[in-house]
Amino acid sequence: MCRIGAIKSLNYVHPSKALLLMQSQQKGHDNSGFAMVMHDLGGIFEAYKHLPTLSLACTDEGVKIAEDMLHAAGFQRVMQWVPETNPLPGLDINAMPNYVFQTYDYPKHYKREEPKAKEDLLLDMRLKLRRALEQDDQGFVYSFWPDVVTLKEIGDPRDIGTYFKLWEPDDKFTAKVITAQCRQNTNYDIVRYAAHPFFMQGYTVLANGENTFYLKNVEQQRKLHRGYIGFESDSQCFLYSLHYVHHELKWPLSYFKHVITPLPFEQIEKREDKEQLLAIRQSLAHLEINGPNTIIGVLPDNTLFTTCDAKKLRPVVVGRSADTVAIASEVCGINEILPDRDWEADIYPNERETVVIDNNLEVQRWKQ
């Protein structure tokens, strides 16, 4: 079973905190990987918040292919950060030769474009890079988006931390929102892309569970958007549904819950907004999820939220201090990074709730 975690803070936080958050939940996962997405970046990326950063794990040839394609498309590199690695003998890590975080300026003719055009450009560029690097396994493009970096690796999370020197806090590589997960996919093949968190156009989702409506979701999502690809994991479906509801249909976040776990018909009947809820249930029936799931998501405006399946079959807890909110599958993770918090104020969300944390760290509990 996966364990998932997220930290959102008023201050910039180093990924070592995320490792700590996940480390204590280690019994619940199989130490087969570490993956994280960082939003709202500090340190060396803070000055480049408006420009897209490419997160790439690849071969030497892969770096060249990616750079050539980006240059050909008119992107100009403004910054590059290659994490220093510590390849000690005996580390359990299945490392790629290169980890590259490059920040680019938009092509000249895009500088005055509307945000929508830029979003589409970044998505299409990422998809193009992914396709190109897929040949001969030259590399993996995890994200290409402003103010976001992604790292995914196969191996023991502790050793991955050591390899990337992530155990040693510094102020160069930080973010205000970090989501993390410590396991490779078990339902399908182990592929780097299959490890959550998943990212698309500013949205990040990670999940603990098993989506038994995977096939239904996939069959529908494939036709909804060109960016809905891969499907290496059943949890990817949650990301695409979130993106579709919030970004494509432009519905408020509260409706995501109504799409994935619609209310039972008899409850809908008693609601004032039954007309809308019934129409949603009808038209988006194939995006409904089933099975045990807990979902953590991040929106493009860095709002963090969590919600779960309709039967509440997977655990999640939200803990907070004055400057930090942490979400984790198990409370031991939160105890690790927020030992002095008021644990009586921890939130154990129920099956009909969405817990939403805004940028002021105000925690809201929305009843479906």
Add this chain to the structure above:
Amino acid sequence: METMRVQDVTPNDLPWKIRYDASRCTLCGSCVAACSFRAIEAKVERRRMVFSEGDFPEPKQRFSAVPVIHQAHSIKNYCRGCGICEKVCPNDAIGPVRNIDTRHPVLTRCLGGDSIKRGGRKNLEAGSRTLDKLRVGRISQMTDPSLDAQRHSFDMLAPFGRIMPPGKLPFAVGDDGKLVTVGQAPPVRWIYPIVIGDMSIGALSWRMWEAVAMAVAYLNEECGLPVRMCSGEGGVPVRLLKSRYLKYMILQIASGHFGWNRIAKTMPHMVEDPAGILIKIGQGAKPGDGGLLMAQKVAEHIQAIRGVPKADLLSPPNHQGLYSIEESVQKMFLSFNAAFKFRVPVAIKVAASATSVSVFNNLVRDPYNIVGGFFLDGIDGGTGAAHEVSLDHTGHPIVSKLRDCYLAATTQGRQGQIPLWAAGGLGKTGDLAADAFKMMCLGANGVFTGKLILQMAGCVGNDNGRCNACNTGLCPVGITTQEPQLVHRLDPEKVAQNIVNYFLAMDTELKKLMAPIGNSSLPIGRADALVSTDRAVADRLQIQYVC
């Protein structure tokens, strides 16, 4: 001139022979009175008896007239194997036995000069069913726990009505961050995923039809199961049309338009909208062969409801003016949509065919969103009367065709926009929950069933040629007849009770199938939950092959 009368019909030429044991028979006459086909009759036979009275053998003979029960030797009044004689015999003295040497198919055509007609279902390949080669093989265990059929709640409803793609919903975000409706969308009703299929008053006896209607009302009002019943093409009693129970009825119109005069005239007096309208284009049991109600079944009340004289009633196999799918169907749909002011969903029923996907594609791509359901009926469906050649040799199995339609919708990203309802031999083995569940996994939103309902009522017919006499108007159990003395054999309350009980049992069984795959809502399109031990079936349906 023949030397022997070899052309005479004898019991060995007929599909069933009567087993009769004169030594057990008390000559009570019950069997003869009960046989609606007049296939047995009382007869006096001349018997010779040899006896001896003296001390020494001194054989004498005596002739006497003995009353016996005798099988009719006629292709008109032949035994259908219904077994009613056996049911009523107090001494187990009589009963039908299947005759494998029957010459009936040849003889009937030779002597009658007309096609063979009968009721029931396809009688070829009766033993082999695709659905029995499928199993629910994806069991939730450790990572995704099974649900508990008793403890958890399940949401088991299916849509009837045209469903808009999400991007076309008439929604806007209001000032309070909530979605508000700013336009109109087609009506959709959420109903129990098993509809009681379209059997008309006329095909059914008034008691049988009333029993089904009673069961449906009870299931809705007392059991909380929103089961809907389709009227069939034959009208609806005015009292029901004017009652609040109309909301449980799907009104059918077919090419004969039988009963619609009354329905149209009653519209101003209706206190509820009907559950829906079903336009019947074709029927799976006899595609290309229209409805057929033999004159012998057109009793006075049928004449009244349908507005017809006593004559053979034929619904033509095609709708007049149906020269292109889009144009003609649109006409029909618009008239019915408009008749009920766009409050009532209108669906279409067609026979499964090699061309079903083209028809479905035409409807699903229609930009006016008029079709609220695609009812697809396979070859194993039942019928009250058809030419045997149609029943046995025309039609298309439902399973792969339903799957084809679902996959066609999926390829276009339009799954669910026109709900798919499947029928045709579902529940044939008596287990409708399993068949319905498997069809849903393959993509059906729901199923409809007719023949099984008759079996709940006591129909003794089967797919091996037993009874199959619905066309004759002589139904021995009072289900498909209008003869008062036969109809009175049926107790409508008992029938309604059987139907209600069956649905309650099936409801539990559906949950028992949903629980192990960990689903609390219906598993529409969850083909990953199915496996097949038959490679060809697995390949054709695009599911996992297992061995």
